[in-house]
Amino acid sequence: MQKEILNFINGEYVSTDRWFENRNPINNAVIGQVAEAGKAEVDAAVAAAQAALKGPWGKMTLNQRVDLLEALVAEINNRFDEFLEAECADTGKPRSLASHIDIPRGASNFKAFADMVKNVSGEFFETATPDGSTAINYTYRSPVGVVGVICPWNLPLLLMTWKVGPALACGNTVVVKPSEETPRTATLLGEVMNKVGIPKGVYNVVHGFGPNSAGEFLTTHPDVNALTFTGETRTGEIIMKAAANGSRPISLEMGGKNAAIVFADADFDAAIEGTLRSCFANCGQVCLGTERVYVERPIFDKFVAAMKAGAENLKIGVPEDPATNMGPLVSKEHQNKVLSYMRIAVEDGATVVTGGGIPDMPDHLKDGCWVQPTIWTGLPETARVIKEEIFGPCCHIAPFDTEEEVLEKANDNVYGLATAIWTTNVSRANRVAQQMEVGIAWVNSWFLRDLRTAFGGAKQSGIGREGGVHSLEFYTELKNICIKL
């Protein structure tokens, strides 16, 4: 396990004289030191990214780029176990989860966008001209240039490559600022970039924090042509303001307070399995996860009882234990935030169906960032744990009687990222999904991902859509060329 985690600039690992701690959330032990990038390092990374655009990378054909991206996929898979160990060390998440979601998607994101750029077509019009002749009009896409990529800590490799994949596929270069909580896999990817022959300067990594650190230095850098961010809405607003200087495009994937809606005619077992996953997977640290569950009254009591049993059956433990279903939260800071909401729920009069505190852990894990999977009922819709994003393994379950009522409640939130609707009535599923004010609606499923589909949030959950051809809108500059014949 790497003890010193360095920046990756212009194809080389770069140290600095400022270090911050890298901790493992299962026991909060310091497992490494991270070299914090200052303004000089961010300037060097941006300059390297600019130079690469004018160097071999900028001169490559689409097919040459696609071949390199496909080589990236193969090499990430060759080093699968190293990425797995690094991701689990940073996050404490179960290996069973990271080996099925985080690392495979870390590779397949590159494949998805290599395929997309290979197969996407443009526009062509034959235009009659006033002089009786014709002209042809067609579109041509160019890279936007240097893309600043700011990433969160919950799915570090997946969410970083979800941005770097299309950016590189479209011929851009990137400067990545991973979360300070989870620096390892983005750093390891630098070795893979060098190994497969991605030219130096195409992929750069600068470590640090937000304000007055690498994050701010990157988002305010005048030579960064576009900014893509995934993280909290408040942070996204700050970055949006920074992007305004120089009128730079932004792509924002932000917070959520997602609702699951369970109708009485749902496949009960499927709804329980899917809702348990959407509430507790990744210790509830998934932006698409559920923190509000609305259940049609006839099955409410049975549903709450089944959710309680499922939550209490979750094995909380360390990544390497194959029986582990749920790991810790990412940090002490986040653990304190989630525990504060558990206190707030009780103060507001919630019935604690299960959880609400810290699980008993063996002595060697007692200092970890653990929290119990928690279910509440009985709160009014105005309660803070129903309005505010907690980003932990907790949900409030409430009954409803009509479609109109549940739509009103589910949509009454500043966020609008995702929803999961459980019903066997397809017409109702379609009707309800269309009326949900979100970017992503799953029916009888959750987190089922086709990377060609549009992905993003409505309201305060995001700006823009990425995925498939939708990523072209952000990662390319579209030009119309008109030739008079």
Ligand SMILES: NC(=O)c1ccc[n+]([C@@H]2O[C@H](COP(=O)([O-])OP(=O)(O)OC[C@H]3O[C@@H](n4cnc5c(N)ncnc54)[C@H](O)[C@@H]3O)[C@@H](O)[C@H]2O)c1
């Ligand atoms: N919509 C999505 O697809 C999606 C996906 C994952 C996570 N999220 C959201 O992310 C949040 C959890 O992640 P987080 O705690 O890392 O978010 P965060 O906003 O605290 O940090 C995200 C990143 O922004 C950086 N940052 C912070 N302040 C900055 C500033 N002023 N300038 C530049 N960079 C700055 C951080 O260092 C980090 O790398 C949750 O709200 C979750 O909903 C959304």
Ligand SMILES: O=C/C=C/C=C(\O)C(=O)O
């Ligand atoms: O925590 C948020 C998860 C986001 C997932 C994706 O962006 C994806 O699946 O592409």
